[in-house]
Amino acid sequence: MKNVAPATMNRDLNSLKQYNEKELFKLYAATKDKTIRNELVNRYLYIAEILSKKYVNRGIEYEDIYQVASLGLIYAIERFDLNRGFEFSSFATPTIIGEIKKHFRDKGWSIRVPRRIQELSKKVNAARIVLNQTLQKSPKIEDIAEYLGCTAEQVLEAMEASQVYTPKSLDLSYDTNGEDKDLQLMDLIGEDDRHFDIIENRDFIAKCMDKLNEVEIKIIKDRFFKNRTQIQVADELGVSQMTISRMEKKIIEKFRKELTRIKDL
Template structure:
C-alpha cells in the first residue's frame, strides 16, 4: 500500500484488485484521474438509481443522469475515507442535492420566483397530507390554514405549478360531438392588434386639445405630414432653431401628460 502512494500513475488494470477504501486513500493523496474514473465506474449505479426517481418530472432522464453523475464526481472529490463513513451514505445526499438544484434552475418552463417554487412544493405535499387527514379533497382555505399562509399565496403557487411541465399547443379537446376536435392553440386568445392603436389615438387627441394653434400645426406638419424642420420653419416664416425648440417643448408636454396618466 505504501508503494501506491508515491505519486505513481496507474492503469485501470492495476486498480481492479484494490478495494474502494484503498482507492479513496490513494486518490486523496495523488488525485490521479485514472483512480477517480475507477471510483466513478464502481459507484455509477448510485447516480443511475437516484436519477430514475425523477423520471417524468418534466426533464429528460439523460439530462438528469448527467447531473447525477456530476454530483457523484463532486462526492468523490469531497469524501474523506478516514472518517469511517460509507461512501454511498455520503454520496446520496450530494447527488440528490445536485439534481434538485438543477430542477430548481431548469425544470420550470417559465421562470418562477424561488419563493413560489418552494411554496408550490409545500402546497403539493399539503394536498396529500390533508386528503388523508380530512378524507376529502382539501379546499384552498384548508391548505392555507395548514401552511399558515394566505389563500392568495396558495392560489398563486397552484397557478405557477401549471408551468412546470408545458402543454403542447396541439393538445386536442372534445368539441361536443363535432367531427373535428379543438386544439389548445384554437382556444388561446390573442391580443387585439387594434387595441393599442385605439388607446394611443385617444391619448393623442386629448393631448393635442391642450396645445395652441401653432403647436398643433407643427405637430401635424412634422409627424403626420413628415415635413422637415426646415420646411415647417419656412411655412411659419421663422428660423429652424425656433421650430426645433418648439418641437422639444411640445414633446416634453406630451411626455408629462403620459406620465400623469400612467
C-alpha cells in the first residue's frame, strides 16, 4: 500500500484517488479520517442511487429516499470489517435497504394517498377515540361525520385509505387446510431483484479490470462498452485484427477464471 500520511490526506483529497477501495478501507479503519470516508462514499454512491430508484412513486419523494439511502451507505462504511472477507457491496446493500424500509415504516404510506385524505384520516382516528369515550360505545360513521363537520362518504374514504398506512408483515401466515406447513405472505408476492445483480456485476467487472494492463482495459472498453469492432481497435493500436481477437479471448478467460474463483469461495 502506498505511504501517504493521514495529515496529507486531510489537506489533499486528490491524493486518495490513487488508492483502491480495499486500501481506503484499511486506511479508514486505522485513522477514522472523514476525508477517507467521504472518498469511499463518493465511490459507492451508485449503490444508494440504484436502490433508491426501487422505491419511487410509493408516497415519499425520491430526494428523501436518496438521502436516507446515502445515510445508510455511511452506516455501512462505518460498520464494514474488511477482515471478514465480504465484498462491500454485498454488505452495504441490505444495510441501505434496511434504512429505506425503516424510513417508510416511520414516515410513509405504503401507497401514495392525497394529503387531504391523510389529514382527514388522522382526524377520524382522533374523533373515534373521543366519541367512544363520550358515547360509551363505538361511534357510527354518521357520528364521526357530524363531529368533524364532513360527509359520511368522506369519513369512509379516509378510513379505507388508513388501511394502507401500515403494510402487512411478510411473515403473515395463511392456513393451508391441513398442509404440514403454513403458507407465508412472502411466498405469494415478490420477484427476483435485478438491482442486486447490477450492483454485484458492476463490482465484479471493476475488480477484474483492476488486474488488467492498459492495453487490455482499452480493448474491453472499446469492444464491450463502446461497441467498436475488432478491426477498428486493431487499426488504432497498430496491430492485426487476429491479435485483438486472441487478446480478447484471453481477457474473457481471465474474467471466467475470476468468476469461478469467487463462486468457489
